[in-house]
Amino acid sequence: MSAAIESHNHDDHHHGPAKGLTRWLYTTNHKDIGTLYLWFSFAMFLIGGAMALVIRAELFQPGMQIVEPEFYNQMLTLHGLVMVFGAVMPAFVGLANWLVPMMVGAPDMALPRMNNLSFWILPFAFFVLLSSLFMEGGAPNFGWTFYAPLSTTYAPPSVTFFIFSVHILGASSIMGSINVIVTIMNMRAPGMTLMKMPLFVWSWLITAYLLIAVMPVLAGAVTMMLMDIHFGTSFFNAAGGGDPVLFQHIFWFFGHPEVYIMILPAFGITSHIIETFSRKQLFGHTSMVWAMTSIAILSFVVWAHHMFTVGMPLAAELFFMWATMLIAVPTGVKVFNWVATMFKGSITYETPMLFAIAFVVLFTIGGFSGLMLAITPVDFQYHDTYFVVAHFHYVLVPGSVFAIMAAVYFWIPKWTGNMYDERLGKLHFWLSFVGVNVTFFPQHWIGLAGMPRRYPDYALQFADWNMISTIGAFLFGASQILFLFIVLKTVMGGKKATSKVWEGSRGLEWTLESPPPYHTFTTPPKVD
Amino acid sequence: MLRKITTNFNSIFCFILTILLSTNIKAAWDDLNMTEGVTGISKEIFDLHMLIYWICVVIGLIVFSIMFYSMFAYTKKKNPNPSTFHEDTKLELAWTVVPFLILVFMAIPASNTLTKIYDDVEGDINIQVVGYQWKWQYKYLEDDINFFSNLATDWDEINNKIPKGEFYLQEVDEMVVIPVGKKVRFLITANDVIHSWWMPDFAIKQDAIPGFINTAWTVVDKPGIFRGKCTELCGKNHGFMPVVVKVVPQEEYDAWVQDKREEAFKMAELTEKNWTLEELNQRGEDVYLKNCVACHQVNGQGIPGIFAALAGSDIALNNRAKHIEILMEGVQGAAMQSFANQLSEVDMAAVITYTRQAWGNAENGDGEIVVPKDIVEYKKPKG
Numbered sequence: 063m064s065a066a067i068e069s070h071n072h073d074d075h076h077h078g079p080a081k082g083l084t085r086w087l088y089t090t091n092h093k094d095i096g097t098l099y100l101w102f103s104f105a106m107f108l109i110g111g112a113m114a115l116v117i118r119a120e121l122f123q124p125g126m127q128i129v130e131p132e133f134y135n136q137m138l139t140l141h142g143l144v145m146v147f148g149a150v151m152p153a154f155v156g157l158a159n160w161l162v163p164m165m166v167g168a169p170d171m172a173l174p175r176m177n178n179l180s181f182w183i184l185p186f187a188f189f190v191l192l193s194s195l196f197m198e199g200g201a202p203n204f205g206w207t208f209y210a211p212l213s214t215t216y217a218p219p220s221v222t223f224f225i226f227s228v229h230i231l232g233a234s235s236i237m238g239s240i241n242v243i244v245t246i247m248n249m250r251a252p253g254m255t256l257m258k259m260p261l262f263v264w265s266w267l268i269t270a271y272l273l274i275a276v277m278p279v280l281a282g283a284v285t286m287m288l289m290d291i292h293f294g295t296s297f298f299n300a301a302g303g304g305d306p307v308l309f310q311h312i313f314w315f316f317g318h319p320e321v322y323i324m325i326l327p328a329f330g331i332t333s334h335i336i337e338t339f340s341r342k343q344l345f346g347h348t349s350m351v352w353a354m355t356s357i358a359i360l361s362f363v364v365w366a367h368h369m370f371t372v373g374m375p376l377a378a379e380l381f382f383m384w385a386t387m388l389i390a391v392p393t394g395v396k397v398f399n400w401v402a403t404m405f406k407g408s409i410t411y412e413t414p415m416l417f418a419i420a421f422v423v424l425f426t427i428g429g430f431s432g433l434m435l436a437i438t439p440v441d442f443q444y445h446d447t448y449f450v451v452a453h454f455h456y457v458l459v460p461g462s463v464f465a466i467m468a469a470v471y472f473w474i475p476k477w478t479g480n481m482y483d484e485r486l487g488k489l490h491f492w493l494s495f496v497g498v499n500v501t502f503f504p505q506h507w508i509g510l511a512g513m514p515r516r517y518p519d520y521a522l523q524f525a526d527w528n529m530i531s532t533i534g535a536f537l538f539g540a541s542q543i544l545f546l547f548i549v550l551k552t553v554m555g556g557k558k559a560t561s562k563v564w565e566g567s568r569g570l571e572w573t574l575e576s577p578p579p580y581h582t583f584t585t586p587p588k589v590d
Numbered sequence: 591m592l593r594k595i596t597t598n599f600n601s602i603f604c605f606i607l608t609i610l611l612s613t614n615i616k617a618a619w620d621d622l623n624m625t626e627g628v629t630g631i632s633k634e635i636f637d638l639h640m641l642i643y644w645i646c647v648v649i650g651l652i653v654f655s656i657m658f659y660s661m662f663a664y665t666k667k668k669n670p671n672p673s674t675f676h677e678d679t680k681l682e683l684a685w686t687v688v689p690f691l692i693l694v695f696m697a698i699p700a701s702n703t704l705t706k707i708y709d710d711v712e713g714d715i716n717i718q719v720v721g722y723q724w725k726w727q728y729k730y731l732e733d734d735i736n737f738f739s740n741l742a743t744d745w746d747e748i749n750n751k752i753p754k755g756e757f758y759l760q761e762v763d764e765m766v767v768i769p770v771g772k773k774v775r776f777l778i779t780a781n782d783v784i785h786s787w788w789m790p791d792f793a794i795k796q797d798a799i800p801g802f803i804n805t806a807w808t809v810v811d812k813p814g815i816f817r818g819k820c821t822e823l824c825g826k827n828h829g830f831m832p833v834v835v836k837v838v839p840q841e842e843y844d845a846w847v848q849d850k851r852e853e854a855f856k857m858a859e860l861t862e863k864n865w866t867l868e869e870l871n872q873r874g875e876d877v878y879l880k881n882c883v884a885c886h887q888v889n890g891q892g893i894p895g896i897f898a899a900l901a902g903s904d905i906a907l908n909n910r911a912k913h914i915e916i917l918m919e920g921v922q923g924a925a926m927q928s929f930a931n932q933l934s935e936v937d938m939a940a941v942i943t944y945t946r947q948a949w950g951n952a953e954n955g956d957g958e959i960v961v962p963k964d965i966v967e968y969k970k971p972k973g
Binding site: 124125126127131132135197198199200203204205209211212215216218219300301304305306307340341342343344345346347348349371372373376379380383384387388390391394395397398401402403404405406407408409410411419422423426427430431433434437438439440442443445446447507508510511512514515516517518519520521522523527 | 621622623624625631634635638639642643646649650653654656657660661664665666669670671672673674675676677681682685686689690693696697700701703704705707708723747748749750754756757758759760782783784786788790793794795796797799800801802804805818819820821822823824825826827828829830893894895896925
């Protein structure tokens, strides 16, 4: 008892973090955990990026030059898994950790120990997944969508490790989501009603519900695979009375909301940045919230648009086509709102704004190709070609990834207390912008002209644009080293940032000093 | 400043326009677009594609023009005092309703075309298409024709040892042949994993799924050779199992059917013939290179951990009965499939004999040969 009192007293005088490695291992602080998530995500971004470069290098010319088709399939599988589950999702969770308490006026996340756990199981999940590269039979080679029976009866032995890894990732995501929801629902500053909540917080609230809804579905799918592989069941094995198409329905029931999990927080980020640098309140805050909510709800009834060619009945094809097209309406509302925010604003173009504007333009292009893909009869020609590859890379790279980078530039002065190097930031933006478009824009054309995705080699008419795409990919990859350098430089020093950082800043996080105190808001601020 | 940008913009615009108008570029552009194809449905789909494409372009131009205008006109320098408006119910209602109407306008022709595609009453000719790792089997249900279609491109071309031919990766040893003007129905399924049978010129892409039979139909009005691909990741050689369809006039088609029947008759005769070791070995090597190298490799070493080695394998050395059984039945739970329906008795016997002889197997094992009659014997109902 006295020891407890003593340690309590001790805590009162000790508001900084512990020293050394244990600070990171035992931390329950939302900022430390946010930082861990962000660095982990960046490491995965580089690993997944290196795999993408192996893929692009092989596709530089027709013929097999660098890798075998078998290893090529392992690369494309791991690239997808690492980027989706290792780079994009943890980056958004890292941002949520850093920003949600600061934006709602809370001292920390609601469940700090679970927060620690949900991060620290991630590295193990990826250790398990990536170690499969060194196993007999090689890493998973069935694509990130792991369609049965290629991923069950015909999979390499390492598929069991993959399943285990997905289970851990799912557990991590669900814990993270519960934490976000509990924090938002219980720890908002007095006066902050739900409709007054900043859009990034809103976007994460919706995302967290999506995650809790669909992660168990994914866990169910991989568990059924595990049973098929090791315990003699036949969920997905036609010879045993099972149904390979069932797998796809389950996977995409998870997979489509998953796509929005990777874009909704980006919507939130973009809204904050555009209003800040336009020096004008965001147009249609309420309609933004409704748009995100409708997108999230619609995401549960469009999954089979990934499966137009599996031979569904006409009624199902029509329903999923119409439902998918409907998503264009709320998505359009968001884009129009961003444009209306800029209209008659007072705009400056710092690096975060450049990334945010590029996000709006390039994400919209990805949205257009998405609308084209929704038209079922035409999808018969687009499906599983590079047109699809171009589409989802447009929404994920200059979409989600650009939004994450924009967020880093936007909030890093707040996090570190130092301004980043504006000149280098802009250079990084332009290199990434050119790189991303040179890589992915030509893929629309080679897709329309008939090159299927997941091909290690291709017919000669696709040679020119594949070569150009590869050059763009290496440019994009190399410019991320510059990003690493800029971030490190900012962490180590630089011009001191004010509390407000940007002239047009709005929101509670900008009322804190830069860097903010270790326990964010010890007394809740008042919101009018 | 703005003026300079405008003049630059004008000159760039003129430049692009000149490019677009020159016919060479037009041809190059067609190479970058979806094929119009050669059937009524494929042309309808192409028109839908262009329609939705232009709708997107127009909406994009409008939205981005307003955006870029705002970016130039409302910089901090030109407009130091931002407006304060932040909502407008009428405007928001308008940009919810108008896109919805555009979507309805788009959904109507799309739904019509889709309904037409699904109208697949029985065809004049029914062909069952079966996907295998990594080749296609075609069975003509009315004419009792049955053959496999393998990639014909030399692996030396793929591995950059010799120059690549015109139809690199788009050529097969035996094309599907169909007549002009007849309704051909494809019944598509798979033997192992999911494949997808894609023929862009007919606008048919249908997944081949084990345990399911999907249907697709076409009527082609123009003779020619059309090339397509497998479009569902199906393992290592997913990129190496093309689809090639030859569309011919009716008389030519009838002659082809006759030829195929005679070929089958000749094959039956070959089964009865007495085979020598050399003959079997020679035929076996061809069969091996076509059907087995993808997994077991040219040197018979397989790929450790995934595909078994044949060189020095106990079954290939000393267990002739088991060797036949594996090829006939496949291996449960592994990539090795049954070849009983894929290879003729002659080819089956030849390839078993070859793998029992090659890579020093003859010297290290019993070197027993297998003749076509042995396979016929195996196929007879037991007991």
